[in-house]
Amino acid sequence: MSSENETRPPAPALPPLIAVVGPTAVGKTALAIRLALALDGEIVSADSRQVYQGMDIGTAKSTAAERALVPHHLLDIAPPEQALTLAEFRDLAYQAIDDILRRGRLPFLVGGSGQYVRAVLEGWTLTAIAPDPDLRLRLEADAIRHGAAALHERLAVLDPVAAAAIDGRNVRRVIRALEVCLTSTQPISQLQTRQPPPYRVWQVGLQRPVADLYARLDARVDAMLAQGLVAEVQQVRQRVLGLGLQATQPALTGLGYREIGQYLVGDLTLDAAVVEIKRNTRRFVRQQRNWFRATNPAIHWYEAEPDPTARILAGIHGWLTASALRADEC
Template identity: 50%
Template sequence: MTTSRSLPPLIVLLGPTAVGKTELSLRLCQRFDGEIVNADSRQIYREMAIGTAKPTPEEQARAPHHLVDLRNPDEPLTLAEYQQLAYQAIDQIHARGHLPFLVGGTALYLRAVTQGLRIPEAPPHPQLRAELEAVLAREGREALYARLQTLDPATAAVIDGKNPRRVLRALEIRLITGRPKVEQEGMEPPPYRILHIGLTRPRHILHQRADRRVEEMIRQGLVEETRRLLEAGYDPALPAMTSLGYREIIAYLRGEMSLEEAMARMKVETHRFIRHQYTWFRKMPDVHWFDLEQEVESQIVALIEAFLAPGEGAS
């Protein structure tokens, strides 16, 4: 699909965990005078560097990074807030005359920015959230989902009913706004012309790279990082603390499994997460895919150059 040359450009670099997004994005930014906008939902948290594979200080010094270390682990960031912050960062990069690269593997973050998802805004209601959390803890996801089916059958029919966070949020929106969540959704494409570049590798190689990353995280001090977070008072039930890697190490620190078992579990869950990422990536339109096991960097550079050249267009 050809896009208007009057719109400012945005390069999207997406791919599964451990594929090699960070190193390639740094080289591309150095070549094209670019700046990176983070699209990884866990790298927004401070004090969680190892378990999120956050770019190191040395890597961040090679190109400006935005939307990293935005929140403490107990401070939520809504999708709508992320979307707004991403648009602000992209616009500021354009204002500096630089090229923005949206880089990450969180499909919902990527879609929020590139497709302009209209995200229902429900004002904070701590009492209602506490009540719904209590129902979830006491009666389980099925009870919440049954209530959603009664109050908002249209939303219940289309969301992942097995995801307790999605069910809870849909109920919260319905109860606070009085309107079904699906009625408030839609898309409003952002004012950019967008080039989607997808990075991949053969699945068995990707799994091997992910396994090595798990082992490297342990060597780098993931156990100590997790222990520090717990000692700082962060609740193990927080979404940040129940994310991949941290939940397994918390189980180890509680004596529920050995470190070897925790590492094995991390590897299995990372493989599952990679499959989940690909499921979402396949739903994203107009992605130019490149296998990083091949010599493709020159092809990617040529694609970006053609995209930026006057009179050309891509999506």
Template identity: 45%
Template sequence: MQAGAVRTTDTPPVIAVVGPTGSGKSDLAVSLALELDGEVINADSMQFYRGMDIGTAKITVAERRGVPHHLLDILDVTEEASVSEFQQQARAVIADIHARGKRAILAGGSGLYVRAALDVLEFPGTDPAIRRRLEAELEAGGAAPLRARLEVVDPVSAGRLGDARRIIRALEVFELTGRPFSSFMPTREYVQPAVQIGLDVDRGQLRERLARRVHTMVESGLLEEVRTLDAAGLRLGRTAPRALGYAQFLRVLDGESDAAQAAEATIVATRQFARRQLTWFRADPRIHWLDWQDPDLVAKAAARTVPG
């Protein structure tokens, strides 16, 4: 167990509402909070960013229905989201909510962030100097030499990681800690009592819903939102400019695409992301799956959260 983590049976379990993008996680989390006297903690890494509202389908103040929401709008677009910092913040918020006799409800589709909040999971530190040196090596010689080095010191990670950014991170961790990056992989062990509710979707219906949602975002001013954020330094960030919709509509601003093409590219990318999310969450046997369109969804989800 990590330092600072406390196992206790004196408080009810943390609730996590998970599933693919567009499945209704935010709405269910609010309904559960109203039913169970709870508060919601955001676990969508792109909803950390101030001003990224339309393109992330960020829940509005009206849609929150008076339920307190935590860890929304906590970063500028120039800042980098950090799963290790989120872990500390989320656990502190959970402890505060429980200390006030409320129920803590985590909601979001960023799988690693959910696990960081819920599971026994250790994050190695970072070293900017090592990172810069490895990035310089990548620029000078490409990814192949770095991958070859990783295969020697951490063959498990070398077999799992595809992109250069993750290879650099794995080598950085090994140099910094002397341990292979793969040794830090999470185990499916809750750091405190928890229950996960997964929204089981009809994939065909979800595909259509995601397409409609992107078109609604465009009609609601996504391009102007991206233009405003671009002026605020969106491209300077490491995380925010890669967000779904934002990356595609930055190309419109650059004259490399038009709005219709950007919308279609966003739909394709969002559907691919939803498939990856489903694969991630389906791999966790602890999740209780409920039909996303069940008229008794809230009652059934609430019943799952009763301790014992």
């Protein structure tokens, strides 16, 4: 007589998702394109600023030639005056990933925005509390009047868990957390839960020696300026501020856009703005490196030089094979 396990059909394997992560300027895009070309894949961008239209130079967005090689998703999906939320990004990412899988191709989630990556991979259930524009304006005014640190201290009183997880210099995130605390009965830290999405995930992390990475960062900033970063920032600012919005909009607070904005209003010289961009980018890269290593032990790390593509492909093929075998044994 057959047992229940013998008559039960094998459980289907969850569809695969490859994540390519690492700090800014480490070479994620070039690596992801090589992997996608080899594995019939498509790229889903996980960058908090590349979602915005008209912000190509300062975000190091994939070029038209790169997009012609491999389809890219979630680039240029929102105007710069729109504050695309993390919850909205997560939902759009799931839609893109599912569409890629339905067409029989392999999705690659690629980016250095740690929260955007984790929101997708860990299935963050994010608060659906609607923004309160009037409250936001008051909180933004408080930040200008009393400083970002005072706003963060207020959050620490209302929601110490959220305050510990949010960099006090990230005024937009502090304001959003305060907004939730002040307009709901629960702090934002209690409203955010996790439900892993229906994918099996293999994560690739790319790294370089610090000195090499810093040199690449500096060279990239110089190249952005030569390509027209100042004009790009000016156009984005004119569009956003022309609609009566504040300079705290996400499109204007990203690296490069904030510092060049300070130059455009006369708060910094151009040389000083460039120094600030490079300094702040290095600080951000240190945060990225620490974030990925501290929060995600599942990442398989590779040095960017010499080219690790062949070794990574071998690892992905082995993982795909092993995952299929485990599913057959169920």
